[in-house]
Amino acid sequence: MNSMVTIDRHILEEERSVPGATGAFSDLLYNIALAGKIIHREVNRAGLVNLLGKTGDINVQGETVAKLDDYANDVLVNTLSQGGRVCVIGSEECENVIHPATVGPDAKYVVHFDPLDGSSNIDANVSIGTIFSISERVTPLNTTPTEADVLQPGTRMIGAGYIVYGSSTIMVYTTKKGTVNGFTLDPSVGEFLRSHQNIRTPERGKILSCNVGHAQYWEPAVERFIRSVQTEDKQKGTPYTLRYIGSLVADVHRNLLYGGIFLYPPNIRGSLHRGKLRLLYEANPLAMVVENAGGLASTGEGRVLDLQPTALHQRTPLYIGSKQDVLEIERLIRDQSPEERG
Ligand code: P6P
Numbered sequence: 001m002n003s004m005v006t007i008d009r010h011i012l013e014e015e016r017s018v019p020g021a022t023g024a025f026s027d028l029l030y031n032i033a034l035a036g037k038i039i040h041r042e043v044n045r046a047g048l049v050n051l052l053g054k055t056g057d058i059n060v061q062g063e064t065v066a067k068l069d070d071y072a073n074d075v076l077v078n079t080l081s082q083g084g085r086v087c088v089i090g091s092e093e094c095e096n097v098i099h100p101a102t103v104g105p106d107a108k109y110v111v112h113f114d115p116l117d118g119s120s121n122i123d124a125n126v127s128i129g130t131i132f133s134i135s136e137r138v139t140p141l142n143t144t145p146t147e148a149d150v151l152q153p154g155t156r157m158i159g160a161g162y163i164v165y166g167s168s169t170i171m172v173y174t175t176k177k178g179t180v181n182g183f184t185l186d187p188s189v190g191e192f193l194r195s196h197q198n199i200r201t202p203e204r205g206k207i208l209s210c211n212v213g214h215a216q217y218w219e220p221a222v223e224r225f226i227r228s229v230q231t232e233d234k235q236k237g238t239p240y241t242l243r244y245i246g247s248l249v250a251d252v253h254r255n256l257l258y259g260g261i262f263l264y265p266p267n268i269r270g271s272l273h274r275g276k277l278r279l280l281y282e283a284n285p286l287a288m289v290v291e292n293a294g295g296l297a298s299t300g301e302g303r304v305l306d307l308q309p310t311a312l313h314q315r316t317p318l319y320i321g322s323k324q325d326v327l328e329i330e331r332l333i334r335d336q337s338p339e340e341r342g
Helices: 007-016 024-045 067-083 119-124 212-217 220-230 248-258 279-292 323-334
Strands: 054-058 064-066 086-091 109-117 128-136 157-165 169-175 180-186 191-196 207-209 261-264 296-298 318-321
Touching: 007 024, 007 180, 007 191, 024 067, 024 109, 024 128, 024 157, 024 169, 024 180, 024 191, 054 067, 067 086, 067 109, 067 119, 067 128, 086 279, 109 119, 109 279, 119 128, 128 248, 128 279, 157 248, 157 279, 169 191, 169 248, 169 279, 207 248, 212 220, 220 323, 248 261, 248 279, 248 318, 261 323, 279 296, 279 318, 296 323, 318 323
Parallel strands: 086 109, 207 261
Antiparallel strands: 054 064, 109 128, 128 157, 157 169, 169 180, 180 191, 261 318, 296 318
């Protein structure tokens, strides 16, 4: 018998287990799930309603904006604004923070999101996703939110998750309670039904996810790790399989369920950059999900969640997935000579 627990029911059950809960956090999660259903509908028929392709605009990341990026961004901003629970929003698509049109007197939540991660894959019908993080403001209610509210370390998140639009649409989220749960959308009834209860990710994976096209830019530790998982070692369960979709949400979701490690290292040669992925609305929320499922998320130097952000669109190196794999690459990075390090 399939699960008949809807996401709303699950959210309510979690609310009831939190003493003093007012229902505001639940209301916010309902709105995110609603946005996911609306985006699902358009993603699934994009080719039929002229929503594929680019808008012709370039976003703050310097990337050409896909029509569905814009659409997903608008849906999320509007649903979060309607709820009146959010005091400020950070979006991958917008250079500056967004102040919701409706801010209730008790609006205490700060939400960051990537409305449609992996959007370069949209026209090829490859899985894409929405990633979100929720924190509480640190400045007083009814005042204009400041950088202190927007730039909080991941350890201060109270909720995080993603919605992956793939062969089915699945919403996965976690809260400070610590469990990770997944809900599969049944379009015939328009409900997210609990399909993955208390997700735990394997201690060690069998999957390596990285863009080997960038290998020339990586520090030696990354190459050593890759060689170590390519070498047959029955005890370690190697060689691993290489799986790389080029859509972060889809790669991380698969590795969360099956076990594995996703690597996006810094480029230490050529144009030095500290990784491509964004801290506040990609690495942090996925790190909270993966760590609450028993995995790890590292910058290579330490926990992603411990990083103190200094800018809304700040990037970070990202090594995320099965605990033993992440610990292994951290050790290899630590053991590098000073000359070898990025
Ligand atoms: P590369 C998509 O553009 C994205 O931001 C992530 O979803 C994905 O993991 C990464 O970039 C892919 O980057 O350099 O391998 O194409």
